[in-house]
Amino acid sequence: MPSPPSPHLLKALEDRLGPRGFTRDPSDLAPWLTDWRGRYAGKAAALLSPASAAEVQAIVRRCAAERVALVPQGGNTSMVGGATPDGEGGAFLLSLRRMKAVRSVSREDNVAVAEAGVVLADLHDAAAAAGRRFPLSLAAKGSATVGGLVSTNAGGTQVLRFGPMRSLVLGLEAVLPDGSLFEGLSALRKDNRGYDLKQLLIGAEGTLGVVTAASLRLVPLPGSTAVAWTGLASPGDALTLLRSLEERLGEAVESFELIPEEALRLVLDHVEGTRAPLARAAPWNALVEATAPAGAPDIAAGLEAALAAAIEDGLVKDAVVAASGAQAQALWRLRETISEAERHQGPAAKHDLSVPVSAMPGFLEAARAEVTGRFPGSRVVAFGHLGDGNVHFNVAAPAGEDGAAWLAEQGEAVSAFVHDLAVAAGGSISAEHGIGRMKAAELARTLAPARLAALRAVKSALDPAGIMNPGKLLL
Secondary structure (H helix, E strand, O other), rough: OOOOOHHHHHHHHHHHHHHHHEHHHHHHHHHHOEOOOOEEEEOOOEEEEOOOHHHHHHHHHHHHHHHOOOEOOOOOOOOOOOOOOOOOOOOOEOOOOOOOEEEEEEEEOOOEEOOOEHHHHHHHHHHOOOOOEEEOOOOOOOOHHHHHOOOOOOOOOOHHHHOHHHHHEEEEEEEEEOEEEEEEEEOOOOOOOOOOHHHHHHHOOOOOOOOEEEEEEEEEEEEEEEEEEEEEOHHHHHHHHHHHHHHOOOOOOHEEEEEHHHHHHHHHHOOOOOOOOOOOOEEEEEEEEEEEEEOOOOOHHHHHHHHHHHOOOOOEEEEEEEOOHHHHHHHHHHHHHHHHHHHHHEEEEEEEOHHHHHHHHHHHHHHHHHHHHHHOOOEEEEEEEHHHHHHEEEEEEEOOOHHHHHHHHHHHHHHHHHHHHHHOOOOOOOOOOOOOOHHHHHHHHHHHHHHHHHHHHHHHOOOOOOOOOOOOOOO
């Protein structure tokens, strides 16, 4: 078990890092001791903010020698409490936010090398300045950092075409639990030298080491982009539409977001400045984004023709293609503010699930019926990324009830029930948010014994003292 830091260790780290890299001031620590959703709060012995991989190494070596725990943190945007220390106060909070250099951007290699503290929006800007694009985006792009995105294997809205972070990381630099430096930034497309340590670190949530930099895949900037909103009768029709668009447009389709009418209604009722995209409401909606390379015909015409054919076939009830960048942003805002709008229903049990893509339409409808049958009056809002089977399945208290009290009484049972439904459908209890503190017990309960044993064996082998982000992912 980890130990609290000695006065000698505190003094040594203060001397090594200086005033910018070491603080115990409660006002400096306070903003980083509570998770983004306000669900978890903790304490830390100090906030450590190294400015280089060498300083991270020095920190980890000293902490390993005294068996003191470290909690790595980037933008503190974890949805599952993955970057929040516990309440004991014996761990160091290890912030990578000062390590924010984009070390290089190569058009020839289509690679950017970015330090762990680089904010996603800044990475987008650096790639664009070189005529390239980093094809991963999410609502927290203004605060989420490269290290956190790697450590949680973040997904976002473009997984359909480009995959999650795991498929975009070509190399890593990381400090391992003994303080040694894994120098794996070389962005080799082929490398068969045994186990791929890079892949172990991606999605490990800081439990196997501290990511300090990453080599990331870039793609050319699109020549044209089109965004459309469609009204549909069912999730099954949405999947049929997705496959039809892929057949007509190929890999042009980058995003396909499935949104039920009740989620759209919440946004229209509670988010200022939003308006209904279609003249008549539909039970289900799909937000589609497609791109074409420079020199190719404008993709808007192709998307319009494909949707017109779908309307003529009776598959789509109605559709609109954005005529400007502002209209495209307005359509995306309807999707990106669903979580904000849901707060007006009160607290909810939120679930980030994945199921096989072919099972997602049936799961959305069947799981809703099963949950409302098991918990009468509960209100389900289920939406997500249809192209990769990711379902955001949120359950709020019955109308008129005290939401916080209902959640305190029923929340664990609701989540266990929903997770069991996902596992029974061949799915996962975490699609893109990770496990963190929130789902560690559920992972242990639902994961196949052989897989759980293998995860624990890897953790024990690389971090035998258990100092790397204890209490997260694995109990």
